[in-house]
Amino acid sequence: MLNPKTFYNSRPDGFAVLEVVPDSAAQDAPRRFVPLRRTALTGTVTGPLATLSLSQTFSLEASAAVVEALYRFPLPGDAAVTGVRVQFGGVEIHTVLKERGRAEADYKEAKRAGRQAALLTRESPDVFTLAVAGIRAGQDVVVRTDYVQLARPDGAGWSLRVPLTTAPRYVRADEAGSPHAAGQPLAVLRDPGHRFALDLTFTGAERVASPTHALTVTGERATLRDGEVVPDRDCVVTWCAAAAEKRPALNVWAHAEAAGAEAYFLALCAPPKWANAKKVPREVILLVDHSGSMQGAKWEAADWAVERFLAGLSEHDSFALGLFHDRTKWLAERPRRATPDVVREAVAFLKANRDSGGTELGVALEQALDRPRAADTPARHVLILTDAEVSDAGRILRLADAESAKPDRRRVSVLCIDAAPNAALASELAERGGGVSRFLTSNPDEDDITTALDEVLADWSAPVLTGMTLEVNRTGVEAAGRSVALMAPGAVSAIDVGDLPAGRPVWVIGRAPRGGDPLTFRLRTGAEIVAELRTEPNTNIPGLKALFGADRMRRLEYVMTANYAGEDLRAELARLGYETTTGESKLYAENARDATVKVVRDLLVRESLAAGVPCSETALVAVRSEVGQPVTETRIVGNALPSGWSGPMSSGGGGGRAALFRKSFSAPSAPTVLRAGGDSDDEFDDDTGTDDEVDDAEFDSDVATDFDPLERQRGINISPSPGTPTGKSRKAPPPVAPIANRRSATGPPAPRSSVPSVGAIRISIAPRQHVPADGAALFDSASDDVGAFTFLSVAFADKAITADTLDPELTLLLFVGDLAAPRARVKLADVLRQGGRRPLNLRRNVGEPIRLTLEDPSGAWAGGVPVVEIVLG
Template sequence: MKKTHWAFLLFAASCGGGSNAPQAESPQAAPAEARTTTGDEVAPPPEVADLAGAAEAPPEPAIPADTVPLASRMAPRHLAIPETRRGHTERFVFDGFHRGWFARTPAGQQALLTPIYGDGKVFVGGGFGSHQVFAYDWRTGEREWTASAPDGGPSAAILEDDKILFNTESCTLFAVDAGTGRQRWSRWLGDPLMSQPAAANGLVFSGHIIDGQSPGGLTAGTTGWGTGDGRRYGFTALNLSNGAPRWSRPVDGDVMNAPILDGDDVFFTTMRGTVYRMDQRSGHVHWHRRLHATSAPWIEGDEVHVTVRLRENGGVREKAIILARDGGGTEHELDAVDAAFVSGPPDPGVQQGWAYEGSRATVVAGRMYQTIGNEVHCRDADTHELLWRRRYTEDPRARPASPPAIAGSQLVFGTRDGVLFGLDIDTGMTAWAYDVGEPIASQPTIGHGWVYASTTRGGVVGLEVSDVSFDGWHMWGGNAQHNGRVMATEPPAEDDERPTEGTLALGGAARDGEVAGFPLRGTRVSANVSGFVARVSVEQTFHNPYERPVEAVYLFPLPDDAAVDAMELRAGNRVVRAQIRRREQARQEYAEARDRGVLASLLEQERPNLFRQSVANIRPGDEIRVTLSYTQALPYEAGSYRFVYPMVAGPRYDGGDGEGGGGASAPRQVVLAPGGQRPDRVEVSIDADFGVDVGEPTSPTHEIGVERDGRRVHVALQEGARPDRDLDVRFPVAGEAPAVSVLGSPPEGEARGHFSLAIHPRLSVADDEVMPREVVFVVDTSSSMNGRPIELARAAMLRALGGLRPTDTFRVLSFSDTTSALSEQALPATEENVARGRRFVSDMQALGATEMVRGLRAALDPEGEDGRMRVVLLMTDGFIGNETEIFREVDQRLGHSRLFAFGVGSAVNRYLLTRLTEIGRGDLQVVTLDESPDDAADAFHERIARPFLTDIAIDWGDLDVADAYPRRVPDLYADRPLVVHARYGHGGEGDVTIRGRIAGRPFEQTVRVSLPSDGDTRPELESVWARTRIRDLMTAMALQPSDALQEEVTQLGLAHHLLTQWTAFLAIDEGYRAEGEAQTVQQPSEMPAGITAPPPEPRPSPVRRARASSATRSTFGSDLVDSFGGGGGGYGRGSGGSSGAVFGAPRQAERLPAAEASPAPDTASTRGLRRRRSTNCYELARRPDGTIDQAMLEDCLRRQRAGGAEKTGGAWRGAPKRGVPGERRLVGDRRWRI
């Protein structure tokens, strides 16, 4: 399997000298003119007035702190971490079922800084005395690689645009590959360095000392800055892609912690206590202010939050102040607290400045959180009212706590006592506390249910404290701009559960959405390929561990063009073969059999690529085998036949009229809970004979084994493969594909024969015949794209922009809850405009619902320029449920445009994208997680640059052919075959002529075709023909619903024994009976690989309105409204979403009055939370052998229905007595009472 390689950027810290740490009372020097000698010439900034001191403010009423230290209120649980040697990792389990790991770096007793989480890894430097950087697996802690730098002192890291940046003592910016740790490039900055960099908008920012090799021409002795230690300091911006300097400016000291990026500005505090605001692009100094500041700033809208040092009555205190963003004046001062640890500067050496972390505030969802002095504070961000304050130690002399990290509803920080605390952000009460056993001085990080922290003794700890939805703080400061949480996904509005390759979930009457495991013991997929048609059987084996019978619901995805024509169910020694029925009739008969207590099974099609199997009255201890059979014509693309087997279906957002599935309700899905069981094996085997020679099969998604016997090829999935992505196997044809391929099944008696025909036309066109183009890029930036998919989309977009012709025009749009655009009109593909497009793409973040209709309207509605062919490229995972609405919109608005689709991810909605490109007269391309987005973008440009055949008609000549489908033959692109399925009356040989137009000229090609008169029949060809005809009818119904068409589809399903939207398979075995009432549950399933998992239900928060965008972007429609803290996000719309569309991402927001609180509606999302909540009962009742303790289960469910346990002090009363007394399970980062 191909590996994706990221690049790491290593920044350098002190190469040999000391550092200037914060001085207590130094005079302020005036700024001198800055010079730059880099490629981007920028005029020197004007003189800026220095604003000294802080305005006086009346004392603030103080809320007394909770004087009981947190560690006394709820005693931290000691983690039984095994003794860990240097350079090794030890794993452990805590609280009964949660996983943890502890790694000791090779350098040993070194203070480590904040780890970084990303791409399934945890990255951390080895300490100030180390020369190494390490990558660990995020769940096991196993070291994956080690990178060595010339000198020591790697700082905390950031991740941006597949690059990781950090400082070391070598004073040089290094780039190393994240997959291998190999160095890519380097850039000297200055000797020494202390702070972290920050990155955004294609730039990297860092402060540094000035020496003769520093960028920007800022040489020592020429800048005019005096710092009292004889050193000079600069602040530099570099290109993120290659480290080339863009501009440099003189400053009065090294940067404290890191620069902070917000909008078009960069803010930072120097070690001399001065706060700066500069322009990111030019380096223009808007203002700077000497304040004796002790923290990096936090930017929230028009406010700049910092802490400052005060001397009062011979003592030292620290307080937070709020500055105006525009001018730097003081707007508000908060109450001061004792803080002896800021009485003077750190030791005047690089190491103290390198490790310094101030009392920086964090503002989230309208509240400001801060660890300051020996307390943690929570304030209203608008009124600055103190809402709560908690004391976590009695001794404020040494800085007792790290700055907080915030995710979901929890605030997480570490202490010098070695305790990790998780506090409820609404109340400040302790949710959990764990004693790591070693001091923690640096901010923790939070990623997908895990908290990661480093210790001052060379340790890195990873703790699984919640499920994967607990996410959002991946590095120091939250993200690469150091000013907020990582944009995480939200739960879908409707379908909040996902089917995996076969989740036999327990269903029935929903009792608070109960969730449990029905362990999938194995999946076996067997495919036999003859010619280009595959016959596939899927057998999945489950076991019922319960003490009562169950009714099970089996959800599984299949290819959207699969003709499902058989199913059988084996329960114990019983075999049940299904018969086809009208769907409503089958449902009624199934319900009657279920009520009688007999074994019954019902197989339904929910969507063209999603199916549901219900099995009633499965007895305890029985083993269940479900075998389904389907036929599929394999697609041919880029010289290869492709076998794609979907193993997981992504979550879907239905923002339309609810008709996406053709009328049936979508099945519910739940996220896999912590400790949830995984299938222990997945087996896939493919035996193929394509009738032509093929090369070595490959798979970009999985490891495969290959055996050959002449033309026959056997492919097997390697053991240990995870079913969290679609299996994609490619069989390259040796040489050119044959001009024509025919598979036939001869007539029998009065019945007609069936055949499948593939023709490869030879298309060519002169370069001067290619029309000028308007290329419209439309990128899905909804929450389901978060993680690897949006990274791939951004990378492919950057490459695609670079592939535009000088004669092209282009537009770039993105959509989620709203639609954003680079410009209102198409822009010429000049170098300057393409650079604007690249910046727009680099700013894209995945957040919000998937309102695809609005994005496509914005792309298709404007009138195009005469003489230009409009090509729309849609980049998406397709995780929507309102497919029908999308099809209608495109059909009505397409005009002369052509719509291409670029599927991004591990389990894209191929049904949606295939139909869209058929209606849009375009083509589909899918890029998997491990494929190169550059290659995919190049293939798109090659596709639209090459000729295509339109207005296709087929003349069958003397052959007795009828009922050929598809009726409307789609436009044909180079290297793609024309595939037709038809019936015929008698065999024979004849000429078939394909006619059409290419670049406006007539095209004609004749091929010789032979249809068999006798011989072996191939029933699968009848299934493929009938499925293709049904597909034609369903496309027509999507555009114009019709009762007559629905009945025709139903009759086709009944006649050809096919599953459709209105037919179902039913099996009843009257000889198999179960005693007792069946219990009902639901089983969680996995997220598709690469997607950042959804966080918990959003906490109500005030709605914010976006400020005006920058001058380079314009706004149309209503104002963008978003609900911070989770609204407007996710696979479905969250609270506060707007129907308006906005050109450009919103800037910081101003506050609007909060709506009056009202009871939460009983939505699908809240029902999904209740289903996840009760997972605990089933997990607590599970015995070590996997069976369920029925008494414990029923007792837990009874307590849950009765209102749950009661919280008292730091413990819980009424919780099931298993594991640690008072144990609380965290689901979705919330503390559920059980």
């Protein structure tokens, strides 16, 4: 892929490109390159619906080669792809949706015959593979993927999450053959060489902004301020509706085709503004991810969040605490009352267990849902803190579905921490689990992750409205990801909306028979009707049908990977509205999986072709009619390493292709160069980083299978660190800016070493030094130190000042660089409650000023700040 003798892929001034090696080339032959130059997202956002187009531009330097390019890229997991257009120079060809086997055969034949062609396949709900055959020198190739996506409610406004890179995901040994296990990046590079651009138009919106990327907003148009950026994190855009448009408790959009018998609807359900729900006793199970991929700032912030959350529980609440990686450790077998002694014991347990391993989220969740239930608890929850980088989504969602059917169910919420998280799984899990999902970045150049977690937990623990339902005046109503019950008397369907935190709206997308009367929607909490409206479907929102169809297919794909078989499979398909014969259950897992795939595949193909949206069993293919030259070389395009990942990396899994995954995902080594036939002219070091040599024949056999573009390839290639030697036998290179850790050795997470540590800043406040206290600048500096702040500590001279005696609204505001907006907000009472110290995750660059101020809205310290020492370390 990359030539380590010529290019340093991790250098910021380097230019990363993909290397072309002809079949008969010697190692020192002249080299040619195929870069993916840029990816651009354009489109319009109207209300909650985004109609988008992702353009990927490829080009080839002067060469006689005819190249096939392979690129595995992410799309939002809840998006619906509506078409792909491919432009070879001045000629544009359009794709046709076909059954996957037929589409692959058409593409292979076109490639063999020398026709330019493109194929788009879906590996997992949020990962697609693009194959483009016939790239020639001097001719730009532009692939445009059109899709629709639904914005999510975000406070009083909306947010849109656009994934830009695919992070490696932990694969269990028994998941190696699962279709979703194929949703791995083909290659992971610190800098993949290609860049991302954004150009969106918003209708009826104001205050368009992004917490992840700097924007330039001109009128209704929003672009990236820097023009193009490295695609190493999700791009999140937020906005509010125009001031004249107020969000009601219930809002519905409906669409029906002119001659269609069904209407598709999208309902926004929000807690009523008049609601003052009382805080109810809770039973909360906390599941904390201690896997290797959480190391560093994510780990520290997650542990802080747990400590802070436990400190906020009352003795009327119960909780259980589980820490998971390869195995799950529990504080106790049963939930316990949150007395001060039990909370202290839980914090000690959290700090004492610092070992790490793989991400066995499903195993931990199953254990959590099996915990005995506390008696007389109205609200039961599981709160998961994780990056969700796993591939066994089918079984995890099956657990959530089974739990949602219980009368004393636990609702599942997810706090997902990463720059490029598995957002599709986290959102789906929370939706099916009746909870909420929130996403936080771990990038030290952005807001402090611990501050963001503080705000999320404050919102999550707010008073809730329980047991909300959305009633529709039809029988046979279907709702994506939600259970529907028929109410008696009358022809009314009730959709479970779940528990709503105050101010937290949710979406319901569904399908209902049209009938003669207008559709009537009623939002209810218990016996109280919150809102009611009637609507007639219109014909100008076709994206609703595509989104509903995509959700139906996504649910079937999860069934395929959830280990359903026999009668269980038949019952689950019946619950989704499908009547079919499934046959007898199989004894062995391989046979059971094959039988399930056989049953579900036909349903998937039927739904996909009806909705016009690709799934894992269909594909979009386009073939140019003119005959050209056969493909001589196949190249893969790399994904960017997600921001915040560091350390050596490996993955779980069994033998065969999983073994290749482990080899290629361990110590950095010289790159693998693939020829058109799939052979390799290099090999990987083993996990130990010694001089052990990999057997050529065995390795080449694995690569030849795994890198067939039309096979479900599960291997991953990692680019070399600078200075990696080449040759048959190599030592592991020195640890220069190491790549992310998916499974670390036993022990606490290693500190991030990519930036130097700043010397500690000690701020000593003398008596009556700051009067009045509110807005006081406790520290102001513009020194040239560069590095990262990792903690803040507070110590008062007066030992009578405790967390209980402090005003809970006293807050330290830390500014780094931009003195208009704080990068961290630190509640003093929370810091004292956790022993006087809390983590930070902020980077400070050359010349950026640092300012620490005090926020005292109630005037608790109007007479002056007491004697205190604050340390920024």
